[in-house]
Amino acid sequence: MNVLTHIAQFFSPLGHYISYILAYLFETIFFIAFVMVVLVMMIYLFRKYMARLQLRIGPNRVGKFGLLQLIADSLKLVGKESILPRKRDDFPYKVAPVVVFLGLVLALALLPYGDFFYIGSLTITHSGVSVILLFAAIAIMPVGELLAGVSSSNKYAVMGALRGVAKDVSFEIPMMISVLALVMMASGRTSSPLNLESLVSTQYIPYGIPEVIGLFVFFIAMIARASYSPFDMGESDSELVSGHSTEYTGMRFGLFYMGMFGSIFLGSMMVSLLYLGGYNGPFSSDAGFVYLLIKTMILVVISFTIWLSLPRIRIDKFVNMGWKYLLPISVINLIIAGFLTLGVGLL
Amino acid sequence: MKTGDVGLITTTLDKAMEWGRSNSLWPLTFGLACCAIEMMAIQASNLDISRFGSEIFRNSPRQSDLMIVSGTVTKKMAPRLRRIYDEMPYPKYVIAMGVCVIQGGPYNQGYSVVLGVDRVVPVDVYVPGCPPTPEALTHGIITLQKKIRNETDR
Amino acid sequence: MIGVKEVEEPKKQIPLVGTLKAMMVVGKHLFQKPVTVQYPEVRPEIPDRFKFRISLSLDDCVGCTLCEQVCPNLSIHMNKVERENQRNKRKIYPDVNFGTCTVCRNCEEICPTDAIYLTHEFETARTRNSFTYSPEELSMPEEEVIK
Amino acid sequence: MLVEIIEETKGKDGRRILKVAKENLIELMTELKKQGFNHLSLITGVDRKDKIEVVYHLHNFESKKYIIVKTETLDERVPSVAGLWSSANWDEREQYDMMGIVFEGHPDLKRMFLPENWVGHPLRKNYDLKKVQYINMDEDGNDYATFDPGDGW
Numbered sequence: 002m003n004v005l006t007h008i009a010q011f012f013s014p015l016g017h018y019i020s021y022i023l024a025y026l027f028e029t030i031f032f033i034a035f036v037m038v039v040l041v042m043m044i045y046l047f048r049k050y051m052a053r054l055q056l057r058i059g060p061n062r063v064g065k066f067g068l069l070q071l072i073a074d075s076l077k078l079v080g081k082e083s084i085l086p087r088k089r090d091d092f093p094y095k096v097a098p099v100v101v102f103l104g105l106v107l108a109l110a111l112l113p114y115g116d117f118f119y120i121g122s123l124t125i126t127h128s129g130v131s132v133i134l135l136f137a138a139i140a141i142m143p144v145g146e147l148l149a150g151v152s153s154s155n156k157y158a159v160m161g162a163l164r165g166v167a168k169d170v171s172f173e174i175p176m177m178i179s180v181l182a183l184v185m186m187a188s189g190r191t192s193s194p195l196n197l198e199s200l201v202s203t204q205y206i207p208y209g210i211p212e213v214i215g216l217f218v219f220f221i222a223m224i225a226r227a228s229y230s231p232f233d234m235g236e237s238d239s240e241l242v243s244g245h246s247t248e249y250t251g252m253r254f255g256l257f258y259m260g261m262f263g264s265i266f267l268g269s270m271m272v273s274l275l276y277l278g279g280y281n282g283p284f285s286s287d288a289g290f291v292y293l294l295i296k297t298m299i300l301v302v303i304s305f306t307i308w309l310s311l312p313r314i315r316i317d318k319f320v321n322m323g324w325k326y327l328l329p330i331s332v333i334n335l336i337i338a339g340f341l342t343l344g345v346g347l348l
Numbered sequence: 349m350k351t352g353d354v355g356l357i358t359t360t361l362d363k364a365m366e367w368g369r370s371n372s373l374w375p376l377t378f379g380l381a382c383c384a385i386e387m388m389a390i391q392a393s394n395l396d397i398s399r400f401g402s403e404i405f406r407n408s409p410r411q412s413d414l415m416i417v418s419g420t421v422t423k424k425m426a427p428r429l430r431r432i433y434d435e436m437p438y439p440k441y442v443i444a445m446g447v448c449v450i451q452g453g454p455y456n457q458g459y460s461v462v463l464g465v466d467r468v469v470p471v472d473v474y475v476p477g478c479p480p481t482p483e484a485l486t487h488g489i490i491t492l493q494k495k496i497r498n499e500t501d502r
Numbered sequence: 503m504i505g506v507k508e509v510e511e512p513k514k515q516i517p518l519v520g521t522l523k524a525m526m527v528v529g530k531h532l533f534q535k536p537v538t539v540q541y542p543e544v545r546p547e548i549p550d551r552f553k554f555r556i557s558l559s560l561d562d563c564v565g566c567t568l569c570e571q572v573c574p575n576l577s578i579h580m581n582k583v584e585r586e587n588q589r590n591k592r593k594i595y596p597d598v599n600f601g602t603c604t605v606c607r608n609c610e611e612i613c614p615t616d617a618i619y620l621t622h623e624f625e626t627a628r629t630r631n632s633f634t635y636s637p638e639e640l641s642m643p644e645e646e647v648i649k
Numbered sequence: 650m651l652v653e654i655i656e657e658t659k660g661k662d663g664r665r666i667l668k669v670a671k672e673n674l675i676e677l678m679t680e681l682k683k684q685g686f687n688h689l690s691l692i693t694g695v696d697r698k699d700k701i702e703v704v705y706h707l708h709n710f711e712s713k714k715y716i717i718v719k720t721e722t723l724d725e726r727v728p729s730v731a732g733l734w735s736s737a738n739w740d741e742r743e744q745y746d747m748m749g750i751v752f753e754g755h756p757d758l759k760r761m762f763l764p765e766n767w768v769g770h771p772l773r774k775n776y777d778l779k780k781v782q783y784i785n786m787d788e789d790g791n792d793y794a795t796f797d798p799g800d801g802w
Contacts, residue, residue, distance in 0.1 A: 048403055054531050057396040058538045060403065063371045070401055076368025077413070082437035084410060238377075243408035250410045250437045310528035311521060395546070396538045424762065426802035427786035450631060451601035454575050459771045459778060464601075466631055468802050475627045477554060478604035483546050484554075488627035490542060495629055502628045502648050 003122040004028055032125060036106055040259045041071045043266055043301065050305050081251035089248075090152035097149035098249065098256035104141030105263040111135045112270055113198045115280025115289025123290055124198065131197045132184065136177060139226070139267070142260060143169040146235065149257070150245035161244025164316060165235030168225055171323030176222035178331040179215040182338035183208055183275055189342050201279035209276035211341055214334040216276045218327050223268030224304060225323070228261065231311040232319060236261075269300035369413070369439060370496040371401040373489065376412035378432065381419025382479055383446040389482040390489075400489060409435040414492070415469075416485070420448040420455060421462045433469045441496070443488050444471045447478050454478070553620035554605055556598050558640035560585065562617035565592040569609035569618055577603045583637050589615075595637035600626065652677040666717045674720050675728050678705070682733050685709045686716060689734035692741060694748035696774045701750060703727050722750070729755040747772040764792040 008027050012020035052059030060067030111131050114123035128134055150162020187194040190203040209216045225232040236244030246257040273296035280289030379387055390397045406412040409432050444465050447453035455461035475488035494500035539546045570578045580594040609618045623644045639647045656668040669677050690706040705718040729752035731737045741752040742761040749770035769776045782794050783801030795801045
């Protein structure tokens, strides 16, 4: 049983085909709504947490504890005038924020979410090669940022977009190599190591313990990909005004803003799935989704602490870090993983 | 549907938008002179302006709603100030902070200072003082929120 | 004489130790109380020597025009006000333009009868550029002026 | 020193003040630079109504000595020292802008802060404050002065 069959059962009087078409539609809507709610909660959490770390209070005027703050923000963003630059490249300019947001939704849709009590499995897609699909999906978001930067005919936006691409190129390769090590380890235990679900289910002990180096590399690369401080050179607000989103107003900017928080959530989710045991937990396996959320939220809070305490790294040092340190480290990790797989196989 | 009903819906919508706008005023990172130092203090822990929703000092004028003109506006700066104001999307609000911005202040007999920033951009709230304390500026922002919600006539 | 101080080269740290230290320092604040003063509800602490708004005691003013002469920004002008005051034979009282006043406190210092004095009030923000206070308004607290 | 100095006094803080005719200025400055005064702190001008005084503040980093050189001009013309100290370039442009002192031999003598067509030099005693001038910016970002309040601010 999963969400899809539940919804299809609800519409079953309409016949098999129609009920499944409606079920797919509703599942999509539910999922996008879920992503939106999660992002709004993330932004609220971030603001409160930032205020707490700076001995402030944070938003507390609208609603109890300022819970309606994000609603006020989104109302305002919807009501803002939409300014389009005169020399823009029209189609890419308009499509870029949607590309960023859809890339995020697509990547989140490929993750396995585990079971949730009587609803059953919350996982949406069941693909044999979901690891490859996931890396294809998270490569879409930088494309949207590049489109936004180049099409808005603003020097700061172009600079920010190019920096973002340099960052993504130099950090995606170590990330993928460290995941390759995971796939290698899993291949001894399952027949489909490229499936995220089997990657999670083979973690009798979490992969983070034998693969500490891989976890380290993957976590840093995830932070870099989400492009917040200390790696926010795409949107470095003291020299490039606001990076690729400089020319965007209103809700178009809101999509970029949510995409940034979404990539933190996505990164934390991936780390907890791949390295920390995912939806495996000590007690009943019905609460798999809860375990996953708890692990993700701990990682999100750690990411926020990193964001709020560290200053930005210079762009050349940062790109050097990707190519000169993380890439060799991940290759060494791959060799270690090979030996570990051999050892496990011998045992 | 009668016209009166539409009016009811639109007024409710207007109220909601006013509520949203007044509780989410993102200021522009824009400081001209000594008043800017006091302006920074409203963001700090003691008089946390994010309680009112003005959490983010956006760097891009495209994404900010509120321009706090903090400091002497010279005649040379006035065209630039006007350009930044024009770059902001509607609805936009301006707070004139300090007596230099209101009527020229101590430079009101000089050759180089604009005698009041309301000659350059339309101003919503004037905060006198040289410089105003952060508390006074916070009071100015509260006044602006009330003005957006049509609650005050100071 | 300007001297040059020799500074030792900082020791090279193990990577990531400084990063973790910074995160620890920031994280410690989670266990401290916020220092925010909830301004509109709670009155913020104002230092004794902070003065902002000019007030006038109409009974004490003798109309000597010293404040008008000493004001560096020409913010004070003398105004004719019909009012019974035995000491003020000329019946002229100062009005103050807050739009140019820089709170230098020269008027308070020079006033021979302490008629002009400065108060702690700071909530003077307005939505109109009309900051000229008449003598009667100067003698009132700020809330009454707004009404 | 071979240069003829009109008057030598001491300031309140013990700095030497040399007064020199403007014909001998370059000669004196070259000599001073040879002696190690390699930092020109600032150039100021004083409007004495009938004449204009130009004051140079020099600093020697090695012996930590200051020296002040004054010269006078009746026709607002002074030889430029931009060839000796590069920092004099902008200082002299500022003095030209604010005081109207023309530095002869300056590589690029134009106004520094105010637009090119601004009338008068604001720090001069005979500057007309009653005549209000406004500034506006054209499309390329260049300023121009105007007397029409509708055109500028």
